[in-house]
Amino acid sequence: MGFHEIRFPTALSFGSVGGPERLTEIVALANGHEERNTPWAHSRRRYDAGIGMRSLDNLAELIAFFEARRGRLYGFRWKDWADHLSCGPSGVPGPGDQVIGFGDGSATEFALTKTYASGGADYVRPITKPVEGSVRVAVDGIEVAEGAGFTVDPTTGLVSLNVTPGSGLVVSAGFAFDVPVRFDTDAIRISAAGFQAGEVPDVPVVELRA
Incomplete structure (x- = not known):
């Protein structure tokens, strides 16, 4: 897979929201009991990079990073501030x-x-x-x-x-340690006026599996 050994700007990821995600399949039985199973051996982390944007300069830095990764094409490193040690x-x-x-x-x-x-x-x-x-x-x-x-x-x-x-x-x-991730979108949509009025861009990021 294409991967760039570069970390997403930590000043921008500091305010992001995200964490581990699991996939659990639940089957309800006729007797009211249930069976639970998972096809995933490992959890997968998701984040929203848009939450950390605080200025138009931050947005410019995000867009430059996004363009250099070609959207979803290339992976990169991400510092999970809640779990990186x-x-x-x-x-x-x-x-x-x-x-x-x-x-x-x-x-x-x-x-x-x-x-x-x-x-x-x-x-x-x-x-x-x-x-x-x-x-x-x-x-x-x-x-x-x-x-x-x-x-x-x-x-x-x-x-x-x-x-x-x-x-x-x-x-x-x-x-x-960092988390290997990629953008989970090929488009970033935000207006300068909307951002200054408090509108936060939606920039999903998802963990890459080896």
Whole structure:
């Protein structure tokens, strides 16, 4: 898929509205009970980029970004201000934040993930767009240095360790990350007069699946 490794202007995304979306299929049975299932293994995030526009200069910046992506043609990075760290929103990512795998004596590559846990259940989300320079990694609780101990591909989220971790050793990571998205429209319609009168443009953005 066409993807530009550029982040949507964070000053504009800060005021956006959006979050995770799930697809649940519900079948009502004759006895009044119901069956629930989902064809989606992972949630999908949607945002409205238009909410963050505060001035005509903001609109000009949005239009330039939209045109450079050719509307829906090319994907881009998006900072979800409510969920962009391996730790809590007010924390600082540390190398022990997220368990991303266990050594088996041969594997050296591990994909970044973030686990959401509540009430004994959890969901493991793949992280494919870490922020370059933000990734910290530990093996068996001991941090290893980027470059000397590991490398990470910021376009895929794949961590490569320079030394094979022993069998059963925990590999963990902390990081900041973006969401891979695209515009979900090929048209932006707004008038300068309407915007100054409080009219907000509708600019939907949707998460891309790998």
